Amino acid sequence: MEDLQDIFNISWHIISVVAAIFVINKENENSAYKIAWIMPMCIFPIVGLILYVIIKVFSGSKLLTLMLRDKIRKSRVYLSQNKIMAEEFAKVHPEFSGMANYLFKQEYFPIYANEDVTYYPLGELVFEAIKEEILKAKDYIFMEFFIVSQGELLNELLDMLEKKVEEGVEVRLLYDGSNMFSLPKHYYDYICSKGIYCKIFSPVTAILSSYQNNRDHRKIVVIDGKVGFTGGINIADEYVNKKVRFGHWKDCGVKIVGEGVYSILTQFLQIWNIDKQGTIGDYEQYLTTLKEEKRYEHYENFLIPYSDYPDDENDNPAEAIYIHILFYAKKYVNIMTPYLIIDDELMMAMRYASSRGVRVRLLLPGIPDKKIPYLIAQSYFLPLLRYGVEIYTYTKGFVHSKVFVSDDVVSTVGTVNLDYRSLYLHFENGVFFYNKDLAKTINDDFEKTMAESKKVTIDEVKNMSKIKKYTARILKLLAPLM
Structure with a gap:
């Protein structure tokens, strides 16, 4: 019996290793997703592999x-x-004409004036x-x-x-x-x-x-x-x-x-x-x-309504718009989001913008609706703060707005949160605007909300309990699956 048990365990580990190699070599999938899937396959081979087959191989999505x-x-x-x-x-606005071309040629989202x-x-x-x-x-x-x-x-x-x-x-x-x-x-x-x-x-x-x-x-x-x-x-x-x-x-x-x-x-x-x-x-x-x-x-007053849906093989228009705004900002980018569980591309775009001298500010809930996602969000604070990105929490309650506004010119409003579910799993929609009056109105709202918010400091993040820090880091690895 012990020999059979050993053979069974070894077989499952071999299958898990083969599956992990398959995941690593899969094209058109975010690297964070690959890591998130490999972890449960290695730690819980049977459960991890079964879940992967159900969710990714025989995928109803x-x-x-x-x-x-x-x-x-x-x-x-x-x-x-x-x-x-x-x-x-x-x-x-030649800086954004390329993005407009991409949105129409790749996704069939026309521009209106x-x-x-x-x-x-x-x-x-x-x-x-x-x-x-x-x-x-x-x-x-x-x-x-x-x-x-x-x-x-x-x-x-x-x-x-x-x-x-x-x-x-x-x-x-x-x-x-x-x-x-x-x-x-x-x-x-x-x-x-x-x-x-x-x-x-x-x-x-x-x-x-x-x-x-x-x-x-x-x-x-x-x-x-x-x-x-x-x-x-x-x-x-x-x-x-x-x-x-x-x-x-x-x-x-x-x-x-x-x-x-x-x-x-x-x-x-x-x-x-x-x-x-x-x-x-x-x-x-x-x-x-x-x-x-x-x-x-x-x-004047140009806009592009867009939508996004789960598709490993195609582009991600919502994230592309967010990143484009960050890359081409000259003075500021102000962001409202209820969640902050982002991939390497968005992290890099925020840090790159801040390093160029652009003032990047993130406004998050002061009273979160979900404890685990908020704990994961806190694991992103220090890497962003060290690059000069400013983070604030709304002391009066919960921020559910999904807004980017930049340089009193461009903005986007819609349903897309800064998390993996919105960016990769859900069906979403929004509107990109090139409209100076609208951008000013949105930014005025941002500043008004900022007046009722608290700034997050590096010292505050460093003083988080070790249990909280370690838990957040572990959960962060599995964030794409949540």
């Missing part, structure tokens, strides 16, 4: 990605680039604006959210949407399948009973599957194809400070009026049609093959 790619390919005809706008943008954009510094202000636009809706209201939670906000929105259905307005609501843990069992049927077309993205089941790791983290509202919203907000009372969970909830969002909504609408339709049930067969009722190229006397 690949099927989701293939289905979305198919929808993206079919909708490209609706997303032509106005060459005049692209040329004018290149004249105004002369758009009307409003920034809202709090979640309650975003939803007040959304409700105002819902009341004006004539044709349709499309909504997509990561979290839908019972409470005052959801009840109010459902009542409003039901009334719009009675007026003949088409209403669609898409929310992530992870809400099945928090919503009542038949809540989907309750929503449908109001005449709302409802879909659950990737419902969570009892069967272990890797696709359940890829969530729809996007936040989109489109009304009549003319008005669009996005930001960090979700449909839950804490996002509008009607429920206190982690102190004051600092969130934000943007409203876009103009042709840029066209891209956001397309992103919604792509995800809505990712499975066959209740698909929209005719895009033409909402989209048209692109219009003639408009000419304006002046070109």
